[in-house]
Amino acid sequence: MDFVGYCERHGVATVTTQAGSAPVPDRIVFDKLIQVELRGRADRALIEQAAAQLRRGAIRAGYAGTPDKHYAFGLALVLDELARHLRDPRPEVRAQVVAGARMLLR
Numbered sequence: 633m634d635f636v637g638y639c640e641r642h643g644v645a646t647v648t649t650q651a652g653s654a655p656v657p658d659r660i661v662f663d664k665l666i667q668v669e670l671r672g673r674a675d676r677a678l679i680e681q682a683a684a685q686l687r688r689g690a691i692r693a694g695y696a697g698t699p700d701k702h703y704a705f706g707l708a709l710v711l712d713e714l715a716r717h718l719r720d721p722r723p724e725v726r727a728q729v730v731a732g733a734r735m736l737l738r
Contacts, residue, residue, distance in 0.1 A: 675730050676715045682733035683711035 690704035714721075714729050721729070 679715040682736040683708040
């Protein structure tokens with residue numbers, strides 16, 4: 633998990649990742665990094681919500697005796713994995729996953 637920090641005294645932001653730490657000298661760049669991080673967290677929360685809703689629906693379907701509920705569980709697992717690793721994909725992939733999660737939550 634990435635960590636973004638800012639030193640008010642020195643006016644330098646740092647980004648710490650698994651690969652190491654790198655300084656970010658500009659406050660505007662730091663603010664942009666914070667925005668990206670917050671957007672990523674919101675997207676992950678949305679996708680996790682969609683996965684949870686799918687699981688709840690599949691459980692209800694199981695109690696009702698509906699066959700093929702395992703498809704919903706499978707999709708919920710895929711959404712969980714995408715939410716966990718959402719930081720890595722290209723913007724187009726992220727946009728499609730978030731749009732799909734929003735559609736499931738309607």
